[in-house]
Amino acid sequence: MKIPYSILSITEKALTKSMDVHTMERIVKSIIPNYNLHTIMGFSESIPIPNKDAAAQIVRDFSESKLFFKLVHALMEAQEYGIMGRRYPIAHLHEIVGEIINLGFIYDKNNRIFIENAKARKTPNWGVLEEDEEYIVTLLRLDIAANTQLVRKYESPLITQTYNSLRSIVTAAVEQRNGRVWNWEGDGCIAAFILGNRNMSAVCSAIEIFHELFLFNYIDSELPEPINIRVAIDTGYCTYKHSPEELKKTELVTKILELESKHTPLNSITITNSIYASLHAEIANKFTTTRSGNTVYYIYTIQWATP
Amino acid sequence: MNIIIIYQKKNLPVLQKAFAAIIKSKKFSTAFVDYTESKKIQPLDKNTIYYLDITGTKKVDAEKHVKKFNAGGNYFAIIDLKNSFTDIAWFFHNNACDYLNKDMLIKPLPEKRIQAIMKLKGIIPKAQTVHNYIIAKDSWKGIVPDNEYTFCFLFIEILDIGELKKHIGSEHLNQKIFSFRKYVEELLYQVDGQCWMWMDATGLFIFPFNGTTVPSIYHAIRLILNRLIISLEHTVFNQIIRYRIAMHIGNTVYQPRGKTGTIISDCINSLFHLGQKYTGEDGLFITEDVYTFLNERTKKLFLKTKPFEGRQIYTFKYK
Numbered sequence: 329m330k331i332p333y334s335i336l337s338i339t340e341k342a343l344t345k346s347m348d349v350h351t352m353e354r355i356v357k358s359i360i361p362n363y364n365l366h367t368i369m370g371f372s373e374s375i376p377i378p379n380k381d382a383a384a385q386i387v388r389d390f391s392e393s394k395l396f397f398k399l400v401h402a403l404m405e406a407q408e409y410g411i412m413g414r415r416y417p418i419a420h421l422h423e424i425v426g427e428i429i430n431l432g433f434i435y436d437k438n439n440r441i442f443i444e445n446a447k448a449r450k451t452p453n454w455g456v457l458e459e460d461e462e463y464i465v466t467l468l469r470l471d472i473a474a475n476t477q478l479v480r481k482y483e484s485p486l487i488t489q490t491y492n493s494l495r496s497i498v499t500a501a502v503e504q505r506n507g508r509v510w511n512w513e514g515d516g517c518i519a520a521f522i523l524g525n526r527n528m529s530a531v532c533s534a535i536e537i538f539h540e541l542f543l544f545n546y547i548d549s550e551l552p553e554p555i556n557i558r559v560a561i562d563t564g565y566c567t568y569k570h571s572p573e574e575l576k577k578t579e580l581v582t583k584i585l586e587l588e589s590k591h592t593p594l595n596s597i598t599i600t601n602s603i604y605a606s607l608h609a610e611i612a613n614k615f616t617t618t619r620s621g622n623t624v625y626y627i628y629t630i631q632w633a634t635p
Numbered sequence: 636m637n638i639i640i641i642y643q644k645k646n647l648p649v650l651q652k653a654f655a656a657i658i659k660s661k662k663f664s665t666a667f668v669d670y671t672e673s674k675k676i677q678p679l680d681k682n683t684i685y686y687l688d689i690t691g692t693k694k695v696d697a698e699k700h701v702k703k704f705n706a707g708g709n710y711f712a713i714i715d716l717k718n719s720f721t722d723i724a725w726f727f728h729n730n731a732c733d734y735l736n737k738d739m740l741i742k743p744l745p746e747k748r749i750q751a752i753m754k755l756k757g758i759i760p761k762a763q764t765v766h767n768y769i770i771a772k773d774s775w776k777g778i779v780p781d782n783e784y785t786f787c788f789l790f791i792e793i794l795d796i797g798e799l800k801k802h803i804g805s806e807h808l809n810q811k812i813f814s815f816r817k818y819v820e821e822l823l824y825q826v827d828g829q830c831w832m833w834m835d836a837t838g839l840f841i842f843p844f845n846g847t848t849v850p851s852i853y854h855a856i857r858l859i860l861n862r863l864i865i866s867l868e869h870t871v872f873n874q875i876i877r878y879r880i881a882m883h884i885g886n887t888v889y890q891p892r893g894k895t896g897t898i899i900s901d902c903i904n905s906l907f908h909l910g911q912k913y914t915g916e917d918g919l920f921i922t923e924d925v926y927t928f929l930n931e932r933t934k935k936l937f938l939k940t941k942p943f944e945g946r947q948i949y950t951f952k953y954k
Contacts, residue, residue, distance in 0.1 A: 505868075532864045539860040543853065547932050608867055610875045 329455075331396045335427045336387050338420045339396075342403065343383035345419040352382055354411060355402045359395065397433075397442040397456065400424055405440075436523050439464075443523065452508050454522065457568040466526040466563040466603070467580055468507070468519040468534060469588040470498060473556040473595075475515035482551060490551050493544055501536040505529035511572040516557075518581065520566075527563055527606040534559045534597045535611075538630045559597045560588035591620055596629040636758070637683040637927075638665045638749065639846065641673040643690050646716060650688065653740035658767060660746050666768045666846030673700075673847075682927075684732065684752065688714040705729045710756060716740070732756050769886055774827055774843045783888045785844040787851055787925065788903065789828065790881040790910035791819060791858075793836035794917055803872050811870050812836050818869040819858070826850045831892055837910075839903070844884055849928050852921070855880050856936070859919045859951055877917040881910035884924040905944050913943050919951035 343352055349365065356363045366373050369385055390399045404425075406416045425435065432448035433455065435441075444455030457463060472478070472494070479487055491514075498517060499509055507521040507529060521529045537559070545554035566580040575581055592598040597615075604612060604626045615626035638657060642650050647667065651658075658665045670688060685704060689697040697720070704711040712733030713726045720726075723734055732752045735744075752758070768785040771777040778784055793799075793812060800808050816838060820830050823840050828851055832839040842851050858865065858880060866875040885902030909920060926937060926949045937949040 528867070532868060535864055536861060539857070542860070543856065546936060547853070547930075608873065610863055611867070 329392075331391050332427075332431070335424060335431075336391055336396075338423050338427065339400070339403075340380075340383045340387045342418055342420040342424060343386060344379050346403075347406075347416055349377050349379060349382040351406075351411065351416065352386055355406060356386055356390075356399070358402055359398045363389075397428070400428065401440060401442070439522060446503065446506055450503060450508065452510055452520075453568060453570070454508065457522075459570055460567060462565045462567050463522060464563065465566040465580065466521040466530045466561065467566065467584045468502070468521070468530045469516065469560045469584045470519070470534075470537065471516040471558045471588050471592075473558060478551075478555075479514070486550060490549060490555065493548065494541065494555060494557075497540040497544060498537055501533040501540065504536075505533055507533060511575060513572075518575075518584070525606065527561070527603045528608065528611070530561045530563075531597070531599065531603065531607060531611060534561060535628075538595070538597075542630075556594050558588055558592040558594060560584050560592050560599075561597065561603050562587055562600045563602050587625070591618070591625050591627075593627065593629060596627050599626045599628075601626075636663050636749070636753070638663050638686065639683055640665065640667050640686045640688070640714075641670055642667055642688045642714075643670050643692075646688055646690055646714075649716065649740060650714070653735075653744055656743040656745060657749060662746065663749065664768065666770055668770075668846045682758075683710065684749070684758075685709060685711040686714055686733070686735070687711055688716075689720070690714065690716040691719065694720070701726060701729050701731070710752075710758065712752070714740075767886075768844060768846055768884075770846045771843045774845070775829070778843060778889050780890055780894075781888060783886055785846075785884065785886050786889075787842040787844050787849055788883045788885065788906050789823065789840040789842070789851060789855060790883075790906050791838045791840070792879050792910055794877040794879060794915075796836050799874060799876070803874060807872055811872055811874065811876070814870045815865075815876065818865060822854055822858070823851065826854055828854075829892070832895055839906070847928065848930075849882075849884070849925055852882070852925065852929060852933060855882060855919050856951060859917075860953065862917075879910060879914070879917050880919045881906055881913070881921070882919070882925045883909065883922040884928065905946070909943055909946075909948070913948065921949050921951075923947040923949070925949075 353363070353365050356365075365377060365382055365385065366375075368389070369377060369381070371377055386399070390396045403418045403421060407418045407421060408415075410416065428442055429435075429445075432445050433442045434445045436443050441456055444451060449455070472491070495512060495517075498519070502509055502519040505521065506523045507519050509517050509519045511518045519530075519533070523529075537557070541555060541557065549555065562580065562584045564580045564583075567578050569575040569578065576585075587598055587600070599615065601624055604615060614628045616628075618625050618627050638654070640650055640654060650667070654665060657663055670692075687700055687704070689700065701711070701713075710732050712735070713731050714735045716737045718736050726734060732755065733748070769783055771784045793815065796808070799811070803811065812835070816830070816833060819838065819840070823830075823842075826842065828840045828842045830838055831841045858878070862877070863875060867873060870876065883902065883906045887900040887902055888898060890898055909922065913920060920940075921937065923946055926934065926947070929937070936952055938952050940948050940950050942948060
């Protein structure tokens with residue numbers, strides 16, 4: 329995405345007014361370590377570069393959205409936390425952030441990144457995750473139990489219609505909490521959460537999916553038998569890949585596929601210790617502890633209390 | 636016994652006149668439903684006769700409609716004001732229980748006709764409170780203040796208010812109630828619900844009744860199932876709340892919100908009694924008037940419990 333000229337122009341002014349060339353370079357090097365302004369502009373190291381020219385060059389080099397957002401974030405950090413112990417009040421910073429918001433992005437304070445505003449658009453990488461970069465992500469893996477038998481037993485249109493309904497239920501529950509369904513295959517999906525209290529969001533999504541599926545099985549489904557699912561949730565570092573096939577090879581995805589297939593009973597949610605630790609007590613109380621070797625898992629099997 | 640007349644728009648005045656005596660009768664509950672909306676109908680139970688107005692419809696459509704009602708084993712009858720179908724016997728071969736054309740509707744239909752159908756088909760009317768539903772045309776667009784209509788009412792009350800106040804203080808409690816109310820308002824708005832009254836921790840929502848279904852029941856069920864999530868995600872201060880929901884269908888004079896002080900309604904009164912006096916438990920409680928209009932699958936989610944103020948009550952099985 330190209331950043332509009334008006335924002336680039338304000339940013340250029342902000343850099344010029346707020347710091348010297350040396351500080352600009354220090355900020356830029358925190359994003360691109362081998363960035364050398366003198367080499368890029370063709371000046372020898374001994375010749376000073378005018379503030380305005382340096383700012384213009386930096387903004388030009390950062391005019392592509394992903395880098396530009398990093399630059400703005402670095403300016404926000406310089407104002408809030410300072411560089412080498414000194415804070416730099418950045419002129420026009422409010423205007424810059426305002427313009428970015430107008431472009432359809434919001435600032436996520438927890439992760440300190442600009443992400444797309446879900447009301448404006450929804451992409452799998454929230455508009456900001458970059459290929460091959462590592463992020464802390466919470467993943468939700470959902471598996472449709474006995475998928476193969478169902479597909480063999482019933483007519484294709486009926487199965488397609490049923491699975492489409494399930495997909496709508498899952499997508500609604502996930503996207504409502506600003507998560508994204510990264511990969512949907514015949515027998516289930518993987519959804520990701522990176523924002524806010526991502527562990528709670530993933531668990532609440534899972535619980536809501538079970539409740540909606542309960543209503544669907546009872547009220548709307550035309551399948552003669554209920555759809556049953558398994559859900560596993562885990563968190564950790566994950567290398568972002570655009571390709572679902574590549575994504576499957578990442579460590580966190582491999583781990584969660586194993587957690588779902590080997591440690592999750594039917595119609596249950598299995599979570600790891602790190603997820604359990606961040607849950608609200610009332611939700612955590614629903615989970616029972618189970619052990620597999622040295623690893624502790626927590627399982628919530630959906631059972632309905634009848635009066 | 637319910638009589639539901641599925642009418643073609645331009646035939647409504649003729650049919651209202653024709654069914655006048657039956658509408659007045661205390662033995663029957665009658666409702667008129669627009670033909671275009673009738674596709675959404677989930678046929679009710681064996682206590683209902685549907686009169687299908689097929690005047691001017693294509694033969695294929697009419698046959699499809701008839702087969703749908705026949706397949707469900709429902710009682711249905713045919714209205715054909717233009718005599719456009721020559722093979723009337725076809726309807727009876729498909730289990731229709733009555734046939735009316737224009738000549739037969741010049742005078743109001745007598746009650747005896749319905750009783751004859753009931754006798755012929757062996758329909759034994761279930762004991763029920765008799766209603767004359769006043770269905771607003773086009774939902775809220777057709778509702779005019781000072782007039783009486785049939786609404787589905789949803790009462791909701793947050794429980795343990797004293798305990799919550801002790802934990803979070805009255806200022807925070809007000810904020811918590813406000814956030815919950817806002818969430819419920821937004822949720823029920825999706826099914827044409829409006830918050831009609833709200834006092835402290837108690838709210839009353841109304842939905843114009845369409846004569847055939849109660850779509851709000853599914854949102855009421857969602858409110859019960861998702862109580863934990865709603866408490867944490869949609870209300871402030873992380874405290875879990877419990878609430879009770881009661882639902883009923885009845886008639887009342889409509890006044891806009893804020894001008895409801897002068898309304899005297901037995902129906903609202905008894906709904907508040909059901910919501911506040913029937914039980915101390917949280918959960919979803921509905922009267923038989925709501926239960927009647929649920930489809931068979933939804934009915935299975937409810938348990939019959941003890942009657943209250945002369946009405947049979949059903950409760951949602953799960954929490």
